[in-house]
Amino acid sequence: MHAWKYRLTAAAAVVAAAAGVFAAGPAAQAARGGDEGNGGWEPIGGRTVDLQVLALNDLHGALEPPTGSNGEVIHEHEDGTTETITAGGVEYLATGLREARQGQERSVTVAAGDLVGATPLLSGLFHDEPTVEALNALEMDVAGVGNHEFDEGWEELVRLQEGGCHPEDGCYAEGREFTGAGFPYLAANVVHEDTGEPVLAPYSVQRLNGIRVGFIGVTLEGTADIVTQEGIEGLEFLDEVETINRYTAELREQGVNAVIALVHEGGYPASEAYNADCDADGGGLSGPITRIAAETDAGVDALVTGHTHQPYVCTVPDPSGRDRLVTSAASNGRLFTELNMEYDRLRRDIVRTSVEGTNRVVDREQERAPDLTELIGYWNELAAPVANAPIGWITEDIAGRGAGSPEFPLGDLIADAQLAHAREIDQETDLALMNPGGVRADLTYAASGEEGDGVVTYGEGFTVQPFSNTVNLLDLSGEQLLAVLREQVSGANEASPKILQPSEGLAYTLDLTRSGADRIVADSVTVGGEPLDPAATYRVAVNSFLAGGGDGFATLAEGGDPVVGNDDMAVLADYLTANSTAEAPLAPPAADRITVVG
Template sequence: MFTTKRKRYLAAATTAALAAAALVAAAGPAGAHHGHDHDHGHGRQVDLQLLALNDFHGHIEAEEGLTYPVGGAEVPAGGAEYLATHLAQAREGERYSTTVAAGDLIGASPFLSAAFGDEPTIESLNAMGVEVSSVGNHEFDKGIDDLYRHIEGEGDYTGADFPYLGANVVDEATGEPVLDPYWIKRFRGGVRVGFIGMTLEGTGDIVAKSGVEGLDFLDEVETADKYAEVLHDQGVDAIVVLLHEGGYPVEEDTGHDCESLDGSGVGMSGPIVDIAETMSSEVDIIVTGHTHQEYVCSVPDPAGQPRMVTSASSYGRVFTEIEATYDRRTKDIVRSSVTGANTVVERDVAPDPAQSELVARYQDEVEEVAARPVGYISEDITRGATRAEEFPLGSLIADAQLDRTADPALGGAQIALMNPGGVRADLLYDEGEAGVVSYGELYTVQPFNNYLVTMDLTGAQILTILQQQLPSADRETTLFMQVSRGFTYTWDTSLEGTDQIVADSLMLNGEPIVADQTYRVTTNNFLADGGDSFYEFANGTNRLTGEVDLVALEAWFAENSSADDPVEAPELGRVNVI
């Protein structure tokens, strides 16, 4: 069911690539003193520059609360108008430069972009010169058809000027990729660099199943190795992988020679380590994302050669600059020449006028919608510092979802469970008008437009779901399920494995949860499909799909808050952690 659309895009991409190649050939020299040819008698070597982004998530506005640590202080950072200027300055004098990204450019976006289906973000990225990106998991938040809309355009919306690559995203019936697997940047003088783009293999477990029905997400290493050979057969040996999977800088020396802006990361952990250590040595550089971390690391490839692995944090607050020498004789990157560094997108530069105009245009259109009051709070209601803890806003959302589905005609829910990653921002008392919750603020908290699903689960299944909060072979991190009022249990961290979730401690309104008794449980459709590796939800029966989570939360605030009776932050302790 994906073949027709893919062929149409591939044809367009081929035409665009030929046109771009013609423009490059006609453009002539672009720089003054950087990006020059070495060995001028033969023009054997040239300097390449890659500028890289990841996990932009639609943060086109220079938001007041968007900061990054610099010199021990949090400084304002990010915003498309400043990012564009930084990128333009970095490109100055560079003849062989391209700007790339490693996915999650859209999805889980602030209200300004999300209110227009993330079209403002794609327009912004087009204008700032992004030339190619891998897809990430959030590119699938609204399903493959919406991703095609961003690739191909629709009506007056022209879509992305750059190819979205997904080498490991295939039609499960044919095994063929439904997106372009790779893209070749053709510089002047026959210099060619191949880019393979992929999302993480686990994407199908962390997005709503309905949006990726009929798709498989293949192993990252096997896919990269396959297309590295394809590129090699086309005479392209300078190869960069854009991969929406990443790692974490750690303080201990892991033998990976990492650098981070705050100086804390000297080693690396996480999924990217094994991937980078086993991926074909034909790949010269790996640009990563997904974990929202900032690092420039050297990880030995299977041949024992150092290979650069980078990530540029998130939200456009950092970009990576990679420099490398390309040898025309070998048609490859000189691995020993590769250097890289991350730069904070501070707002101490002149804003890019085109980006300022774009942001202002959408702000004018969305201002009235975003400012609409939807509820009242008496204090900050916040997320946790991590996704491995109970937090007030998670409890409030679970309570709201329980209340909206408790009526027997609407689901008859007794318990509601909320994933921590679905809560994307805090509700702050002093944000905008004091104590007033606007629609824009609420949207930023829950931007995914997931539906509420109420289902039958046995007590034993509920226990299994709670056990699936713990790290496993499919997920290395703990995800702390946020639970509705009346449901309690004990988490004993002194015990091993799944025994940490004390089986006989599960209670509902003071009564023990019985293993073979059935309960009505509400969650969002992402979790209902087994998302975030909470696979047991997928075995729930007698499902009833309700309203969109954001609609439910807005309605709950309308019914449960007023200027005279604002909402307070729920008290913690529904889960007894010992």
């Protein structure tokens, strides 16, 4: 249980970091015990003690059980067959964490970013205060920031840390003021450009019944490229490895040798099963985290990671050649990672060879935690008038990114909705493009509440599109449009392509047997059924995030004659209402606008 409440301002946090006091306050120090000296003697009670670390990442405010593919994990059996298990929901997550802590004298719960942001309506409608309150109830001890912690800007992140009513919307109930996070948010590599000081605490030293463990939190260096620019004005995102190494050395100077990094950057395992042996048969891990893990100071004992929403427990050699665990617990609270290890009290360090990790399923067969059920019920009652309003009807599930293909039905549906809205503003609009990362969930046919099967509520739509972007119109030459399509698979997106979801009116071939920009077959691109004309001008609709060059689409930021339209969620709701009824529900688009080869 928490014996302390973190209440440092961002400025005070930086000062405290220099003094090495990012730990529990005096009350917790008394509860958890003091430090052991090493002095060459054998500590009473044995040289090593057990330490448990429970880890989350990419919760994204999924308080209620997530639906569709966002609420499933794949289990691999010993014979190689697999089964799909429904998972997630903080009521079950609380139960799982509490059971895992039983019998543990030294347990700490941590997270690697994106706990808030891109959240369902239940949390997003209230600026993610419900999620922070749920994390407090989960007994979160320390969390690193991710890119989505900056969705509403860094000053709002500081408010979530410190508490207080929202500056515009105020408090949501009379006599009930938001108290903030009961744990420190860490942002070691997020600094003010003018001072170079971190916007929040860079690290936290947790005192656990006589031992000290340091946690350093960083987000991916590329955060500035994937968030709205106005929210991070004046901030700089530093290299992850250099930052972790700097603060590892600082902790070492304070006598804290046990260090775990919370890194909001991730990788891709060979198997999608949460319990697959990552290191078996040469499977291993790929993606950006592998470089970070390989170059991070050998004094860091494990890396808890996130961002890619993948489940893995893998080893990556550190700079000294010793294996080091790198973990991720998928997303949406479907899993949590349990790390067990020994702590050497003489060396004041974690015994590296003892570190073991397992991803635990947050299955829905276990009992719900009553306090979390009560918390969700409270916020649901406040949200009900907005969340339960029907906005459309569908014939079956409309798959988002879980469809497993570069183009997916829900992406096309959203692009069509934005094209329809854009044509209300300018009837000459030719096409719309939607970023795949902006589609946060599936639209599911089965009722999530009392609305009935096939009914899409505003709350379900908000879960799909929670960012409050606007639909923007801009002019692109044919040459620029081709450059945008090529940016999907080249430059910043070459290693991990971001295939824009096309509206009706755009078609082309994606040849996966080629490399780089050549994967877009230039002479296959058609607009309105006609071959792309490099010299022509096309009117294109995109959301405001893409219009600013987000997700590596720099050419979109060069578009001419910009016009700002309506909120993208309102656009989706209007489209569903206009194109579906209970008697004539909407069927999923065919997702056949991109021809994939290879």
